[in-house]
Amino acid sequence: MIYYSTPYMNYSRGFSVPDPASSIPMHSHAxxxxxxxxxxxxEYTVEGVSNHLQPYTLLTIRAN
Structure with missing residues (x-):
């Protein structure tokens, strides 16, 4: 994981291949x-709406 932060921006980059049976608990980001x-x-759920991701999809999630 690469992480970089300034007073105006946070940047991180990572790569993962999660276990197919895993899930991420409900959480929020600034x-x-x-x-x-x-x-x-x-399948992902954001703000109560579930969607299916297909390859080559860009997902954007706003701060909450």
């Missing part, structure tokens, strides 16, 4: 998040 989904199948 900054926007961008995810680029490369391959596989994934």
């Amino acid at each position: 900054t926007y998040e961008l995810y680029y989904f490369i391959s596989g199948n994934c």
